[in-house]
Amino acid sequence: MAADRTADRNIAGQESATAALPLATGEAFRDAIARLPSGVSIVATAGQAGKAGFTATAVASVSDDPPTVLVCLNSKSPQNRLMQENAQFSINLLPKDAVTLANIFAGRTGLHLEDRFRHGDWTVLSTGSPVLKDAVMALDCQLLSSQNVGSHIVYFGTVVATQTKPRDPDGAKEVLIYHDRHYGEA
Numbered sequence: 001m002a003a004d005r006t007a008d009r010n011i012a013g014q015e016s017a018t019a020a021l022p023l024a025t026g027e028a029f030r031d032a033i034a035r036l037p038s039g040v041s042i043v044a045t046a047g048q049a050g051k052a053g054f055t056a057t058a059v060a061s062v063s064d065d066p067p068t069v070l071v072c073l074n075s076k077s078p079q080n081r082l083m084q085e086n087a088q089f090s091i092n093l094l095p096k097d098a099v100t101l102a103n104i105f106a107g108r109t110g111l112h113l114e115d116r117f118r119h120g121d122w123t124v125l126s127t128g129s130p131v132l133k134d135a136v137m138a139l140d141c142q143l144l145s146s147q148n149v150g151s152h153i154v155y156f157g158t159v160v161a162t163q164t165k166p167r168d169p170d171g172a173k174e175v176l177i178y179h180d181r182h183y184g185e186a
């Protein structure tokens with residue numbers, strides 16, 4: 001019965017709830033999800049464990065009250081330790097001209113951890129996590145909880161401060177997006 005299904009509210013029950021249906025192949029899933037246009041952000045953290053940041057499209061709003069967001073980071077990334085130990089992070093939505101910065105924080109130039117922050121103009125808001133001055137918007141978050149889901153770890157954050165750039169008065173495109181495996185603007 002539909003009322004007995006718990007997959008949408010119980011991650012621990014994920015395997016048993018989906019066991020009856022074959023999974024989409026990884027390739028089919030990746031081809032399908034590539035069609036979803038997403039804003040490109042840099043997720044950054046700083047604290048006792050050090051400073052790090054990565055480019056991410058897996059960012060979403062979860063709750064309005066209290067203001068809560070999520071980001072997903074591959075569980076193989078060494079940055080998971082810093083996210084968990086610092087227990088705070090920022091989400092910085094990139095402006096359309098920030099492709100180079102997106103590639104740096106995606107590890108495509110060989111820079112790691114703190115070295116990535118030599119590029120871009122960074123400040124802090126409330127938690128001390130790096131906030132990009134040029135971000136279209138930035139959310140400063142305290143880590144609420146994290147959850148292992150397949151290949152990724154989902155980090156839930158409570159938003160404690162925001163920074164929002166005023167809209168372009170002419171309605172020009174401002175945001176860096178990723179769509180069909182290419183950068184674009186929205």
Ligand SMILES: Cc1cc2nc3c(=O)[nH]c(=O)nc-3n(C[C@H](O)[C@H](O)[C@H](O)COP(=O)(O)O)c2cc1C
Pocket residue numbers: 040053054055056057058059072073074076077078079102103105106107112113178
């Ligand atoms: C446009 C774009 C979006 C990305 N989105 C994510 C994401 O949401 N989650 C993730 O774990 N990795 C994502 N990545 C890959 C990470 O940025 C990359 O693996 C990471 O920065 C590598 O850093 P590390 O070596 O410090 O772990 C994305 C890369 C690009 C280019």
